[in-house]
Amino acid sequence: xxxxxxxxxxxxxxTISATLTRLLARRGLPVLAIDGDPNPNLLQALGVGPGxxxxxxxxxxxxxxEDETGATRHVLTRPVAEIIGQYGLKAPDGVTVLVGTRVDxxxxx
Amino acid sequence: xxxxxxxxxxxRGTLRYVDALLVVLEPYYRSMETAGRTVPLARExxxxxxYGIGNKLRSPQDEEAVRAYCRNHDLQMIAAVPFDENVTEAxxxxxxxxxxxxxxPIVAELSRVADFLQHEFAVKTVEAGGK
Numbered sequence: 001x002x003x004x005x006x007x008x009x010x011x012x013x014x015t016i017s018a019t020l021t022r023l024l025a026r027r028g029l030p031v032l033a034i035d036g037d038p039n040p041n042l043l044q045a046l047g048v049g050p051g052x053x054x055x056x057x058x059x060x061x062x063x064x065x066e067d068e069t070g071a072t073r074h075v076l077t078r079p080v081a082e083i084i085g086q087y088g089l090k091a092p093d094g095v096t097v098l099v100g101t102r103v104d105x106x107x108x109x
Numbered sequence: 110x111x112x113x114x115x116x117x118x119x120x121r122g123t124l125r126y127v128d129a130l131l132v133v134l135e136p137y138y139r140s141m142e143t144a145g146r147t148v149p150l151a152r153e154x155x156x157x158x159x160y161g162i163g164n165k166l167r168s169p170q171d172e173e174a175v176r177a178y179c180r181n182h183d184l185q186m187i188a189a190v191p192f193d194e195n196v197t198e199a200x201x202x203x204x205x206x207x208x209x210x211x212x213x214p215i216v217a218e219l220s221r222v223a224d225f226l227q228h229e230f231a232v233k234t235v236e237a238g239g240k
Contacts, residue, residue: 001128001129001226001230001232002126002127002128003127003128003129003130003131004123004124004127004129004130004131005130005131005133006130006131006133006144006147007132007133007134007135007140007143007164008133008135008139008140008143008144010135011134011144011164012133012135012165012190012196013133015196015206016131016133016162016164016190016219018206019205019207019216019219020219020223022207023219023220024223024226024227027223027227029227036123044200044203045200045205045206046205047204047205047208049203050203074125074126092205092208
């Protein structure tokens, strides 16, 4: 199942997401944590030591396509396993982390 | 660049593909109003499982403020996480709060959220080496 966590900045979204992620992983569930925050700090909240670098997922892995009804769909351009293999980082309790594209202010459209 | 629209667009993109949305609510009007904006958006996109989680609650009054907000917005409140000094301490030392002190109040309350989610979505534990 896919769970999104939302809230105002500073409300504790990251701490809650990270802690819940670790708890579900401790129960033996395979958990993938994705940081969608433009200023990613999920890594530290998950207990990944300081100084660990992670490559963010490039925007090019998602493509917007229109279906026959004209509705836009977001489609992955590469298999999920491949994306996790290249960009995923292992966190404690067997959690896998992915960090979404950082907002690139310089020259961003 | 219209940030507000862009944020909404990002939310739409994400919300369309999730099974559940957890809305973290601090017991302050502005926090709840801001957080609450995702709720109608999520409903509009057809998301059925939307839950409120009260966070940084320092008193029964704080908890009641979040409960009242959830009642008024037809949001099921699944947790009341107390204000937990361990979160600040863990952050200061660069650790996860669950590693800093596994007996922290926030960890205890979120264990109940994990129970709820596992039960609600019948998520089965996968044995090591299993499928």
